[in-house]
Amino acid sequence: MIEVTLADGRRITVECLNCALVEGLIEPTGGVVYESPHFHVHQDVAYPVPGLVIVAARRHYKALDEMTEEESRDFISTVRLVRQAQREALGVEVVCYFYNEDTTHHFHLWMVPRYSWMYELGRSVQSLRPVLLHAREHMSDPKSVDEVRRATERLRTRLATGGGRVAG
Numbered sequence: 389m390i391e392v393t394l395a396d397g398r399r400i401t402v403e404c405l406n407c408a409l410v411e412g413l414i415e416p417t418g419g420v421v422y423e424s425p426h427f428h429v430h431q432d433v434a435y436p437v438p439g440l441v442i443v444a445a446r447r448h449y450k451a452l453d454e455m456t457e458e459e460s461r462d463f464i465s466t467v468r469l470v471r472q473a474q475r476e477a478l479g480v481e482v483v484c485y486f487y488n489e490d491t492t493h494h495f496h497l498w499m500v501p502r503y504s505w506m507y508e509l510g511r512s513v514q515s516l517r518p519v520l521l522h523a524r525e526h527m528s529d530p531k532s533v534d535e536v537r538r539a540t541e542r543l544r545t546r547l548a549t550g551g552g553r554v555a556g
């Protein structure tokens with residue numbers, strides 16, 4: 389069992405955070421953003437950055453090479469749809485993707501939007517941790533969390549209305 393601190397300050401204990409989210413045992417901020425046959429897309433539960441979405445596998449596995457062919461096809465098309473929705477619904481021009489097999493949770497890809505305020509905290513991969521800590525320390529107030537909720541709503545609407553359809 390592992391203990392997780394949520395963006396709203398709640399501390400929860402789960403066996404696998406991603407299983408808990410996929411099974412609906414934890415309600416992510418703003419609700420579910422998108423569901424594909426093999427993946428579950430939601431706002432990150434720990435860091436209140438608008439549009440920071442997690443693409444989590446429905447099945448419990450850790451490594452990319454454990455995906456089936458069908459899952460890997462669904463994965464890339466889901467990531468592209470979400471990326472396009474971030475661009476069209478939130479105006480996100482740059483996204484940092486992060487995926488790590490050294491995790492207590494199961495397979496999930498982070499899609500971290502790059503906002504102008506982040507550049508003060510560094511560039512590229514070095515800035516990732518300072519950015520996330522900054523968000524947790526300075527953007528956990530109700531107004532900022534409302535902004536996160538509005539971003540999830542815009543993404544969900546965009547993905548549900550056929551917006552974000554990727555050509556080909």
Ligand SMILES: [Zn+2]
Binds near residue numbers: 407449493
């Ligand atoms: Zn799991």
